[in-house]
Amino acid sequence: MAVIRRLPRYYQYLNRLQKKGIQKISSTELARMMGLTASQIRQDLNSFGAYGQQGYGYNVVDLRFEIQNLLGLSENYNCIIVGAGHLGHAVSHYERFAREGIYITAMFDVDTELVGKNVGHLPVYHVDDMGKYVKKHKVDIAILCVPADVAQGISNLLVGCGVKAILNFSAFDLNVPEDIFVENINIIDSMFTLTYRIGEKKRHIEEDLNESMFEEEEDVTTLF
Amino acid sequence: MAVIRRLPRYYQYLNRLQKKGIQKISSTELARMMGLTASQIRQDLNSFGAYGQQGYGYNVVDLRFEIQNLLGLSENYNCIIVGAGHLGHAVSHYERFAREGIYITAMFDVDTELVGKNVGHLPVYHVDDMGKYVKKHKVDIAILCVPADVAQGISNLLVGCGVKAILNFSAFDLNVPEDIFVENINIIDSMFTLTYRIGEKKRHIEEDLNESMFEEEEDVTTLF
DNA sequence: TAGATTGTTAATCGATTAACAATC
């Protein structure tokens, strides 16, 4: 799992290298670029198959292609956004998804102000019609942009009608059967790791200050 | 670091328990709720200080308060959003931040259509005025909602004028001095871990099919 | 062939889990 979470980043960097027209890359060079160790990169890539060539390095185009395959990006995916609020709205504008074969085809909401209208190029339907839509269009992935208090209910609906995976932006830990994949993006929690680190740094500085004050005191006693 | 990433979740669950009026919680019970082991919870909490009481468990109110402090949430933070596009717009509507003392006070963009206007209750200023604003208002945290190709440039500006931490929504790995904290939220990458898992499952199913076909063949040979 | 760099094994490190003594 630790390796899998690095795969999209490998893919990102290889895309850029390819765009720059760079043909080969060594684990050492890629490590330097990505802030990893060369050893880890070789270990990671090798765990999926020997994509490199001794004495040469990795062929950028080939490796990019292999990782694209590993990430399942040679397939197409149907996708919906549930929750047509600001966040759903924002995600609907990510053009990158379509370029990787991930097609967002509709949005769902309960707000009658929104239902029937279009958000960007996407139609907004009522959540009541979601089950039928998901089955008819064989939706693979749902992007959940609803408030925490309705997230579990919506999730149950989605699972019930055959969605395979959920990208969950709600601040609620969904309970799903183990064959359904959930990826959580929790903006609040991410922010809290920042406030933690700012606070921790502050505590350290205060500690150091106290220590140096203590040292001064010791110096004073030494005087007597 | 692994523990720190769990802290916001502990905080979340303890908030809910407190709201429900539950007064004490054992590591076993909390573990069940959160899908962790009781051992891990005791280890985690103990690494910050002995907040529990043997034979009783953890006092919900006290523990919640301790974790709130650990997360630095007894302090206030000034925060800006850079990039007044859909995503910046969406984040500006997160009311939870203000309730935890994280005050978003302004947005910045280069789009002259947006500059001077208001997005929600937030004024949108030009990025050229960002440095002055950050210094004047002692901005601690910047939420970066800009395209990948300008992210590093904006990051340099922010670091240069004294921002302590960046919540980075751009699909670009920022290069910052080591005393600046960056938390990445990469929606595309998160999506790719889902497509990976869907693809992996598919591969497993195909494998199993091949195996059972192979077994059948063996059965046939046994017949002769 | 010599140089470079992978693939792979072994060593290290860190995080999780198990176990139980301490103690409320």
Added chain:
DNA sequence: TAGATTGTTAATCGATTAACAATC
């Protein structure tokens, strides 16, 4: 006191790093 549950040490597990033989 007995029961419950933490705090803490030791054992296990997994992930990262180091090292080097294989080989292009």
